[in-house]
Amino acid sequence: MLNIAIGKGRLADIAMEKLNAIGIDFPEYSKKSRKLIFKSKEDAVRLVFVKASDVDIYVEKGACDIGICGKDTLSENMPDVYEMMDLGFGKCKFAVAAMKDFSKNLDKKMIVATKYVNVAKSYFEQKGEPIEIIKINGSVELAPLMGLSDVIVDIVETGTTLKENGLVVIEEIGDVSARLIVNKASLKTKNKEIQSIIKKIEDQLQNEE
C-alpha cells in the first residue's frame, strides 16, 4: 500500500482532482469531511491530510511514500527527499513586499517579517544585505503596516491581499508551484507502484497542455 500526504489548504482540492483524474478514487472523501485518512478502493492507496508545511517531514521520515506540497514548503524546510515532479498548479511567487513609500535605508539593518525564515535568510545573504528576521505565522501583511518590520517575504499569488493592504512587491525571489515529492527509500523499495503513479500523472499533465 502507498501512503500519500497532501497539505490541507490551497493545494488540496486540485491535488484531489488530479488523483481522481488518474483513477485513484477515495469513496469516503468529501470536502466537508473532518476525517484525516482516506483509503482508495481496494486499499491500494491511503491518503492522509496534514498541515501544508508538514508534508515534507512525513515523506522525509518515510511515514508517507509520496507527498504533494508547494515549492515554498520545500525551499523553507529543505527536506532530504526526491522532488520528482513539478505538477504545474498552485503557481505563485516568493516576493519581498513593502509599503508603497518604502525606500531602503542602508544605514541600518532591514527588518524582515516572514513565515519563511530560511528562504528570507538565504535570499538576503546571497544579495549581501544584512537583515533581522521576525518570524510571523500568519497575516504577514500586517507587519509593515503596524511598524513591526520594514518589509515582508511571502508567497504572492494574485497580489490582491498586498494591494488591499497598501503593499507592493519590491523584489521577486522565485517561482513556486506544487511538487510531487517521494521518500528516498520508497522510490527504490516500492518502485513499480510509485513509477506507475508518476507515469499516470505525467500523461495526465501532458493531456491538459
Added chain:
Amino acid sequence: MVNKRKFTPEGVEDINSAKYEKKELIQTKIKEIFRTFGYTQVLTPTFEYYDLFSEMDSSMNLDDMYKLIDKNGKILVLRPDVTIPIARMVATSYNTINDDIKLSYNTSVYRSADFRAGERREFIQAGIEYIGNNSAEADAEVIATAIKAMQSLNFDSIHIDMGETDYFKGIMQSLDIEDEAKYTIKQLIEKKNLGDLKNLLKTISIEDDYKELLLEIPLLYGEMHEVLDKIKHSILTESMKKAIDNMCSIYKILDDYGYGDFIFIDLGLVNHLEYYSGMIFKGYIGNHGLPVLSGGRYDELLGKFGREISARGFGINIDEILSAMKDTQLLDFTMNKKDYLILYHERNRKLGFKESDGLRSKGFIVEAKKLKDDDKVLGEELAIKYKFDNYKKVLLVSDDNVDRIKD
C-alpha cells in the same frame, strides 16, 4: 524557568536495559560478521582537533560538529565521523604495513541534529574500512559484508542502492561552465528535480546532447540491465565508460556472492562527490524510510595524510537499525527472564553460593536470595514474595540437598 534536572537534552536519551540489551545484541551480531570477513577492531579518540575535519572534503557539514575549546585555545570536536580519524591512524600508525589493512569500529558519533526531524545527536556507528587492494573485488566484498551484516539481523528485505560517482564526474569534466552552475546541477540531480533542472538548463549554454544526458541522469536507476539499457545510446566519454565498466564488474562479483537481487543501481547518487571516488552505496531495510547504512570508495582520503592508497568502507547507524526493528518486529528477542533463583537459609549459605557459582560458570543468569526464618518454605505466598515469575527456574537449598521448586 523549568528545572531540567529530570530531562535529558534533545537528541539524546537514557537507554533502558531492555533497549540496551537489544542494541548490544545487534552490535554483537554485526561485529561477528566483520570479524569473519577478517576485520580487526580499532578505536579513535572522542576528542579530535577541528583542523582534522575542517581541512578535509568530508561528507559532513562543519557546522554540524560539536566544538569545544581546549585550555590552550585550540578548537576540539567530539568525534563527528570515524573514517577520517581511521585514515589518519592508517597513515601514521600503520605506515610500515604494506599489506591490505582491514579495520572495523563500533563507537559513538556526535553531530548536531535536526530536532524537527527527530534526529539524534549521539548515535552508535559500526563500520569497516578496507584499505589497499585496488580492485573491484575489494569494493564488492565491502558491499557483501554490509548485506551479510543485515542478514545476520534477520532482515529479509534488504536493499542496496549503488552508484558510481566517476560517471557523473566524467560528465561534469566535459562541461565548460561555472562551478556554481555545476553545483546547482548536482543538487537538482541529487533531488531528482527534473522540473527545475529543465528550467536551469535553458539558461546555460552547453551542447544539446549534454542537456539531454543531464536530464536523463535522475532517471538512471533501476535494476542493472535496465540502467545499462537506458544509457545505451547516450554520450559515453572514456572516463564515463570506465566508471560504467567498474560498476558492472562490482555487480557481477556481488551476483556471485548470491546478492545480485539486493542491488539496485542509481547513477543519480551524486552526493558528497568531493569525498567519494568510484562506487558509493546506501542500504535500506524493510519498510524503513531512512537509510541504515552508507559507504563507498574514497581513494583521495589517505593521500591527504601523505599515503596514496585506495580505500573503501561503510558505516551502519545502529540507532537507525533499532528504530527500523521497532517498525518490523523482525527480531524476536526474549529478554529480562533470568535463568535461576536460588533460595537459601542462612545456615545453608555456603551451599547456596556454591550452587550459584556452579550455574554461573555454565553461563546461566543466577540470583541468590536469603530466606527469612519465618518464611513458609512452600506455597503461593513465597512465589509472590520472591517474584518467581521473573525466573525460569527456582531452587531451594536445604540442609543436605537442592530441591527444584519451580522448573
